[in-house]
Amino acid sequence: MPNKLYYGDNFDILRNRDYFSDECVDLIYLDPPFNSNRDYNVLFSDESGFESEAQITAFKDTWHWGQPADDTYRDLIINGPEHVSTAMRAMYTLIGTNQMMAYLVMMAARLVELHRVLKPTGSLYLHCDPTASHYLKMVLDAAFRPENFLAEIIWKRTSAHSSARRPGPVHDVILMYVKSRDNYTWNQQYTPYDREYVENYYRHIEEDTDRRFTLSDLTGAGVRYGETGKEWRGIDITAKGRHWMYPPDELERLDKEGRIYWPEQGEMPRYKRYLDEMEGVPLQDVWDDIKPIGARAKERLGYPTQKPVTLLERIIEASSNPGDVVLDPFCGCGTAIVAAHKLDRDWIGIDITHLSVALMKYRLRDMFGLQAKKDYEVIGEPTTLAGAQQLAQDNRFQFQFWATSLVEAKPIGNGEAKKGKDRGIDGVINFFDGIGRNLQVQRVLIQVKSGKVGVRDIRDLVGTVEREEAAIGVFITLNKPTRGMVAEALSAGYYDSPAWGRQYRKIQILTIEELLKDASIDMPPQHGTFKQAERVK
Numbered sequence: 001m002p003n004k005l006y007y008g009d010n011f012d013i014l015r016n017r018d019y020f021s022d023e024c025v026d027l028i029y030l031d032p033p034f035n036s037n038r039d040y041n042v043l044f045s046d047e048s049g050f051e052s053e054a055q056i057t058a059f060k061d062t063w064h065w066g067q068p069a070d071d072t073y074r075d076l077i078i079n080g081p082e083h084v085s086t087a088m089r090a091m092y093t094l095i096g097t098n099q100m101m102a103y104l105v106m107m108a109a110r111l112v113e114l115h116r117v118l119k120p121t122g123s124l125y126l127h128c129d130p131t132a133s134h135y136l137k138m139v140l141d142a143a144f145r146p147e148n149f150l151a152e153i154i155w156k157r158t159s160a161h162s163s164a165r166r167p168g169p170v171h172d173v174i175l176m177y178v179k180s181r182d183n184y185t186w187n188q189q190y191t192p193y194d195r196e197y198v199e200n201y202y203r204h205i206e207e208d209t210d211r212r213f214t215l216s217d218l219t220g221a222g223v224r225y226g227e228t229g230k231e232w233r234g235i236d237i238t239a240k241g242r243h244w245m246y247p248p249d250e251l252e253r254l255d256k257e258g259r260i261y262w263p264e265q266g267e268m269p270r271y272k273r274y275l276d277e278m279e280g281v282p283l284q285d286v287w288d289d290i291k292p293i294g295a296r297a298k299e300r301l302g303y304p305t306q307k308p309v310t311l312l313e314r315i316i317e318a319s320s321n322p323g324d325v326v327l328d329p330f331c332g333c334g335t336a337i338v339a340a341h342k343l344d345r346d347w348i349g350i351d352i353t354h355l356s357v358a359l360m361k362y363r364l365r366d367m368f369g370l371q372a373k374k375d376y377e378v379i380g381e382p383t384t385l386a387g388a389q390q391l392a393q394d395n396r397f398q399f400q401f402w403a404t405s406l407v408e409a410k411p412i413g414n415g416e417a418k419k420g421k422d423r424g425i426d427g428v429i430n431f432f433d434g435i436g437r438n439l440q441v442q443r444v445l446i447q448v449k450s451g452k453v454g455v456r457d458i459r460d461l462v463g464t465v466e467r468e469e470a471a472i473g474v475f476i477t478l479n480k481p482t483r484g485m486v487a488e489a490l491s492a493g494y495y496d497s498p499a500w501g502r503q504y505r506k507i508q509i510l511t512i513e514e515l516l517k518d519a520s521i522d523m524p525p526q527h528g529t530f531k532q533a534e535r536v537k
Contacts, residue, residue, distance in 0.1 A: 002346040007357045007380030010329040010350040014113035023119045026324035029336045031127035069102040072109050087142035111143040118179045123319040126175045133173040144177040151176040156288040189318045190280030202275045215270035312339035334360035358405030367536045388512045392450035400448045403476050406515040409446045424464040433499050442471040449477045455484040471495045475509045497524050
């Protein structure tokens with residue numbers, strides 16, 4: 001089972017030799033968040049219970065110089081590769097202890113590990129914006145060496161818009177490095193010709209086929225005395241100080257195929273190059289042909305940093321081959337692994353939130369019919385009751401996200417859990433119910449508890465369901481419910497479904513142990529929490 005999803009801090013996971021041996025990955029794409037002033041995912045501490053700088057970044061997308069950054073800086077200076085250590089010392093002197101330096105220190109530590117796991121033929125693409133791209137290039141030069149820099153790709157990520165007192169920022173930067181410039185995978189990609197080029201250079205149109213073509217020379221400068229210097233169709237090519245591009249028998253074949261254009265008498269024949277046989281313009285370092293994901297695009301899932309699948313497909317096709325391993329250590333909603341699977345590559349994704357891991361699992365299921373544990377591994381998620389108890393002890397918010405993902409519920413506030421009142425709702429599932437014009441949106445409300453529970457919790461959930469006018473309330477508990485809790489849930493009655501012609505328990509209690517054994521909510525089957533990814537044929 002080569003495909004894997006990891007939950008946790010990518011730095012710890014990458015440093016684990018049991019997970020990542022030396023030179024085991026063919027292609028790395030990473031899109032680490034920085035300075036967008038948006039909240040991405042809810043992160044407080046990893047499953048070990050220690051606060052992680054990477055998690056703070058993913059939550060607020062703002063870095064700060066604290067103890068984790070200082071410890072990582074010292075480790076890089078003492079134990080890091082010489083070039084990286086030298087570069088970080090210089091940057092420390094230049095930049096000082098601020099957000100940018102904290103970000104660069106954390107990225108440098110990860111890039112050292114990414115360089116280690118990359119195969120000699122491998123490539124790395126780092127996606128960023130102009131805010132930090134110049135600094136990141138210096139860090140990459142230190143980790144990968146300047147001679148292994150291949151390209152600074154400019155991707156036009158949005159249409160033109162106004163910006164106060166400066167040109168409108170419309171592009172991202174993708175920095176491309178290879179492990180070794182002498183031996184790296186590269187499959188040339190092409191983009192279509194623009195209309196002006198086609199009309200100017202492929203202006204001839206064949207009458208019987210409507211195929212566009214341009215004319216090119218059949219001869220080359222200089223005299224040859226072999227086959228390409230012989231006379232053909234009465235034309236003494238050597239007298240003109242030139243030679244044929246093909247031997248006479250090949251010229252005859254081309255002429256029979258209609259590939260030779262015969263102009264007015266006295267002029268040299270020309271070779272027909274058809275537009276529909278040309279691959280296009282070799283890929284350049286400015287990409288303005290891949291559009292961002294529109295508000296109504298089918299692939300749009302609502303994840304704030306989601307990139308178009310076509311963007312990742314171009315990168316993967318250019319720098320890997322079928323069967324190669326593609327790694328995305330900042331996986332987010334999983335566009336890189338989706339593109340890799342679509343293109344018959346093996347893949348590894350890492351993310352530090354259970355919310356993102358859950359979203360990737362839904363996406364892989366919806367697009368390809370893949371199931372976790374069967375078609376790929378998920379490492380770092382609880383698989384036993386003891387593991388769930390440990391997660392709840394380490395971080396009750398991450399436990400809450402994970403528990404809601406077991407029933408495919410959407411966490412309240414797009415996963416932005418905050419300390420304080422949540423109105424007794426931890427997750428929501430929407431579904432449609434009704435007949436004909438009476439079709440209405442109904443809701444299932446989810447409440448998650450990891451500590452001591454009792455009858456009062458069920459009574460509170462009943463009140464919440466009534467207040468919110470929801471169809472069903474689900475109580476997910478780490479501990480076993482008491483008899484009183486079960487009795488109170490049964491006394492709440494039923495939700496009557498007009499569309500399905502049956503009743504569902506108004507209040508349902510599910511334990512984590514039951515959910516780990518594939519128990520599910522008893523509810524009308526047509527429902528969707530997250531936007532469903534389009535199925536790949």
